[in-house]
Amino acid sequence: MSVKIVNVATENPNFSRETKDVLPFLDVWLAGQDERFQRKVKKIFEGANVDKRYSIMDPEEVFSIHSFETRNAIYAREMIILGEKVLTKALQKANWKPETLDYIITVSCTGIMIPSLDAYLINSLKLKQDIVRLPVTEMGCVGGVSGIIYAKNFLKANPNKRAAVITVESPTATFQLDDFSMANIVSAAIFGDGAACVLLSSYPEDEGPKIIDESMYHFYDKEHMMGFELTNQGLKMILDIEVPDTIEAHFPAILIPFLERNKLEIKDIDHLIFHPGGKKIVNLVEGLFSEFGKNIDDTKEVLRLFGNMSSATVLYVLERIMNNDVPKGERGLMLSFGPGFTAQRVLLEF
Structure with a gap:
């Protein structure tokens, strides 16, 4: 019995900007900082090999909201929307009905939600009432692969089952307006928001790598x-x-x-x-x-x-x-x- 990846779907938030269009926002954010430092920050953005990035917030919000409470509320609201969209897209791509899923693994590290995203998806898509939930947090960039590993182990132990791994992330919701450290600057230069869903199966008739x-x-x-x-x-x-x-x-x-x-x-x-x-x-x-x-x-x-x-x-x-x-x-x-x-x-x- 083998475990296969049946398909992958991705979904992006509504807001997006090319890097060249982000630079004017840096002028406002960095106002009052040393001019040489300002030039250095812009070079980091221009040299990051990121031409475009998406966000759950308009750039004006990213560069103006100080409150963690406000940012996290936007994160929670938008992650539910993105999670439902990307899971629905993957299910339609596989021609699977939502109620055929046996395991749901949700992955995110860029905000806090209790209950976790999977609870909302169970209700909105009417997944099985006995579906097994596993929210994966605090794993950062490795969480997508972690979710696949956990799903594979579930499915290997249980023939004729199906799993979904849904990753939803908003690094822009973690941007710190009062932090001018290199860590905050580099992360702002390279990160963007997005969601993905992987469907896996231990059914012999389901195909995929x-x-x-x-x-x-x-x-x-x-x-x-x-x-x-x-x-x-x-x-x-x-x-x-x-x-x-x-x-x-x-x-x-x-x-x-x-x-x-x-x-x-x-x-x-x-x-x-x-x-x-x-x-x-x-x-x-x-x-x-x-x-x-x-x-x-x-x-x-x-x-x-x-x-x-x-x-x-x-x-x-x-x-x-x-x-x-x-x-x-x-x-x-x-x-x-x-x-x-x-x-x-x-x-x-x-």
């Missing part, structure tokens, strides 16, 4: 490198400059043993489905893979068109690859990094 293996890799003593600090103003970004160097140092340990236990090497991977955390990490991974004749063009394109949408982003990359006619037997490797510090991997066979 098989999940061959999955694994998590946890870095010791690196909790300080990435995450959020909960302040009176909201979720304050923590993003250490050590992240790219730490990934590079651990990269062989992250990939080689995982591939070896599946009797594979990097050269045997046809599609690297990599989370576009930002330009530096993308360039680093691209350099490590280029020597094997591999590319991460889909990862770079998702970063350019949408920015980093935290847990949803790698699923946008997966959707692009699955929308192509991938030859049977080719392999894909999903890879994301997140707070903890952690790396998580899923091996697929198309």
Whole structure:
């Protein structure tokens, strides 16, 4: 019995801006700051390789709302809307009825909702009353892959079942107006909002790439490198400059043993489905893979068109690859990094 990814759907919020149209808002935000600092911030935005990003809020709201209560209320309202849209889109794409789902996993780290999103989706789509719920929070950018791993383990233990993993994220809701740190600036330059849904199945007749293996890799003593600090103003970004160097140092340990236990090497991977955390990490991974004749063009394109949408982003990359006619037997490797510090991997066979 194998677990398959049946399809992926994505959904974007109503508001969007090209990076060039965000720059005037920086002038207002940075007013009173040193001119050299202002130029540096603009260069970070212009050089982030993000041409456009979406948001649940109009830019005027992003650059004016100070209250965590107000921002989180907008987050909760809009995540319910996005979650319902993206789950409905995925179900229609698969020609599944909502009541055929057995597991629902919702993923988000950019706001606080109790009850969690899955409770609202059960009511709005009339899912099964005995559907198994699992809200995944506090996992950051790795949460989309985490959700797939949890769903796969549910389904592997339960034949003839179906699961949905729904990721909804609004990093713009965490933007701190009074924080002029590099972590806040860099995150504002690379992040955007978005939602994605992955449908998985352990029914023999449902088709899609098989999940061959999955694994998590946890870095010791690196909790300080990435995450959020909960302040009176909201979720304050923590993003250490050590992240790219730490990934590079651990990269062989992250990939080689995982591939070896599946009797594979990097050269045997046809599609690297990599989370576009930002330009530096993308360039680093691209350099490590280029020597094997591999590319991460889909990862770079998702970063350019949408920015980093935290847990949803790698699923946008997966959707692009699955929308192509991938030859049977080719392999894909999903890879994301997140707070903890952690790396998580899923091996697929198309």
